[in-house]
Amino acid sequence: MASRGYEPAGVTLDRIGTxxxxxxIRYLSDGDGNLLAMWERHAVLxxxxxxxxxxxxxxxxPHATVAFEFADRAYRAVNEWNHLHRFAKAYVGDPTLRGELPIYAETQVPLRAGAHDALVVELVxxxxxxxxxxxxxxxxxxxxL
Structure with a gap:
């Protein structure tokens, strides 16, 4: 990684890729440089x-989606996850073109001050x-699902 001694460095997608x-963890890069890792049951951007x-x-x-008629159950499930776990928030996404609901887990970390290489690896x-x-x-x- 971009070792700069003990000083935190700016976090970039190149550092995330490293x-x-x-x-x-194998991953693909899209045209904008975003990184996508794929597993059997899910993908992580x-x-x-x-x-x-x-x-x-x-x-x-997750690759699987929830049928729209089970929306209440989906909302209850993600609410339960959010109540029980602390690192990633979960939410139900907007219906797909087929009318099904995607489910997401998302973590956002502000890193304006930069981060040491070990922290970047730990976050990823x-x-x-x-x-x-x-x-x-x-x-x-x-x-x-």
Whole structure:
């Protein structure tokens, strides 16, 4: 990674990509430089947002969606996740073109002051692990997907 001694450095998608490489997480890059890692049951988007691209966003989305008639159950499930867990917030997305509801888990970390390499790796690793736990929870305990 971009080692600068003990000084925090600006967080960029290049540094996120290096962290993903260090963690042996395969990913693709879209035309805007956003990074997308794919697992069997979900995908995780790593991007920088905010007026100065200073906010690390880790957004997980299960491949499965929820039928619109189960919207109440979906809202209750994500509310339960938010009540029980602290790292990623969960929410129900807008209906797809097929009228189904996507479910998301998202973490946003403001990093305007920069971060040490170890923290970047830890945030990426934690984001990927929580995404997997969230999707597994949706399939098992929440019985939503």
């Amino acid at each position: 962290a993903l490489d260090m963690l042996d 790593f991007t920088m947002e905010g007026p100065e691209d200073e906010i690390l966003v880790i957004r997980a989305r 690793d934690c984001g990927a692990a929580v995404a997997t736990a969230f999707v597994e929870w949706l399939h098992s305990e929440a019985a939503l």
